[in-house]
Amino acid sequence: MSEVRLTVRIDFGSAGAIGPGKIRLLEAIHKTGSISQAGRSLRMSYRRAWLLVDDLNRCFHEPVVTTQPGGTRGGGAALTRFGRQLVKKYRSIETQAAAAGKKQLHDLGVAWRDGNHRTQRRLKKPVHAAARR
Numbered sequence: 001m002s003e004v005r006l007t008v009r010i011d012f013g014s015a016g017a018i019g020p021g022k023i024r025l026l027e028a029i030h031k032t033g034s035i036s037q038a039g040r041s042l043r044m045s046y047r048r049a050w051l052l053v054d055d056l057n058r059c060f061h062e063p064v065v066t067t068q069p070g071g072t073r074g075g076g077a078a079l080t081r082f083g084r085q086l087v088k089k090y091r092s093i094e095t096q097a098a099a100a101g102k103k104q105l106h107d108l109g110v111a112w113r114d115g116n117h118r119t120q121r122r123l124k125k126p127v128h129a130a131a132r133r
Contacts, residue, residue, distance in 0.1 A: 004109035006101055008094045016059050023090050025052055026079060029065060030087070035077045053077070060086075 009019035021042075028038035039049030056064040064083035068076045079087070098105070 004105045004112070006094070006098045006105060008090070008097055010090070010093070012059070016055065018056075018086075018090060022052055022056060023087055025049060026056075026064065026083060026087050029053070029077050030079045030084070033076050033078060035065070035067065038077075056083075 007020055009017055011017045024042060025038055025044070028041050029035060032038050032041065035049050035053055036046045039046050042049075053065045060082065062082040063080050064086060065077050066080055
């Protein structure tokens with residue numbers, strides 16, 4: 001059986017969404033103290049990481065990440081109190097959703113065909129009407 005896991009994405013209508021990628025970025029910023037280092041650790045460009053942080057800061061009434069410009073002492077980034085709460089609440093929702101769907105996820109995992117089933121389907125030649133006669 002494949003490893004089955006639930007991925008949670010919280011949509012705020014057309015205003016935006018929060019999912020595992022943004023949460024991993026926030027966790028990496030918290031760990032490294034830097035947007036650029038967090039982005040690198042996730043194989044993400046600095047520009048992409050910065051745009052995601054900027055989007056998060058604009059979406060909420062309170063900032064999620066604070067930054068200090070670079071210079072001789074170097075810059076840095078940190079999650080605000082609200083940013084830490086956001087990560088904690090997201091992870092809590094994720095844990096609760098996975099627990100609520102545990103049996104159904106297991107059942108789907110058992111039903112899932114392991115292996116390279118997608119490749120096998122593509123390799124089969126289509127049967128044309130003329131070939132069936």
